[in-house]
Amino acid sequence: MTKIAVVQTTTGIDPAANAAALVAAIAEAAGAGATMAFTPEMSGLLDRDRARASDAIVREGEDRVLVAVREAAARAGIWVHLGSLALRRPDGRFANRSFVIDAAGNIRARYDKMHLFDVDLPTGESWRESAAYAAGDRPVVVGTPLGPMGLSICYDMRFPDLYRALTDAGAQVLAVPASFTRPTGAAHWHVLLRARAIEAGVHLVAAAQTGVHEDGRATYGHSLVVDPWGEVLLDMGEAPGIGYAELDPDRVAAVRGRVPAIQHRRVVTAPIVIA
Structure with missing residues (x-):
């Protein structure tokens, strides 16, 4: 059995304070x-006021939260999946980027969120992630002490083709850090995450933001391990x-042996018959 920790936060608008809490x-x-x-997603800064947030969003090499987390991982001798940070790309647009950091503080993998959240909710909330952020264009699987881990972020969970690609590439664990709204969380959080774990036959870890944040938004919480x-x-x-869970490395093979859905996958290339 391998013990993991899940950090559930109410991240604010001050990167220095957020970094101290993560450390x-x-x-x-x-x-x-x-x-x-x-x-969770946006562990270093959560601020929907983009004009104010822009001053705190810097390039990867300048981000104080990333530096602090890498140093903390090395000091403690622990791997860290840093759910995501808002970072400035060379072209001036932002990236929603996650990191896997090893126990020596080295960055083993990066992943930029591929699916951006553009939606108008019945509550009146409107989100346009693509107005400032550029979407990533490549899935990522990285070796970890838990086994090969597929990376994703929040809204990605609604797109099962991404998880099929990750598990086809050998992922046995899925990371889904999130900053989920309360209305969509109450309706879909548990069912979507359990479905992603079941259909792929994997462990799934979803660290989440929770509570009412300094910028006024409210997030759902309920960080899950499935x-x-x-x-x-x-x-x-x-x-x-902080919550803890024990993952059994033999559980993936056992479940996939009982329901070999991955072996039965077929690539649909024939034209669809519309009767």
Whole structure:
């Protein structure tokens, strides 16, 4: 069994304060014996006021949160999946980028969110992620102490073709950090994440933002760890904090042996018959 830590946060608009909270959480997770810690989407800055946020969004090499997390991982000797940071690309647009950092503080993988959240909700909330952010264009699988891990971010969870690509490439764990709205969270969070784990026969770790944030938004929380059979190993509810789960590395093979759906996948290339 491998112990993991899931960090559920109410991230604010001050990157320095957010970095300090992440550093403390990483140290606590390592002290509790976790091999790897997972943080939510937008762990370094959560601010829907893009004019104000723009001053704090810098290039990857200048980001103080990334530097602090890498140093904390190396100091504690723990792997970290840094759910995502808002970063400035060379072309001036923003990237929503996640990182896998090893126990020596090295960046093992980067992933830019591929599916951007542009939606008008019945509550009156309107989100246009593509107005400032550029979409990523490549799926990523990275070796970790938990096994090969496929990377994704939040809204990606609604697109099963991405997870098919990740598991076709050998992923046995899926990371889905998120900053989910409350209306969509209440309706879809649990069912979508359990479905992604079940159809792929993988462990799934979804570290989430929670509560009412400094910028006025409210997020759903309920960070989850789901096993390959769809069993929820951890549901953190709405309170910020750190949760722990034990992953059984043999569970993936056992479940895939019972329901060999991946072996039965077919690529549909023939024209669709519309009767």
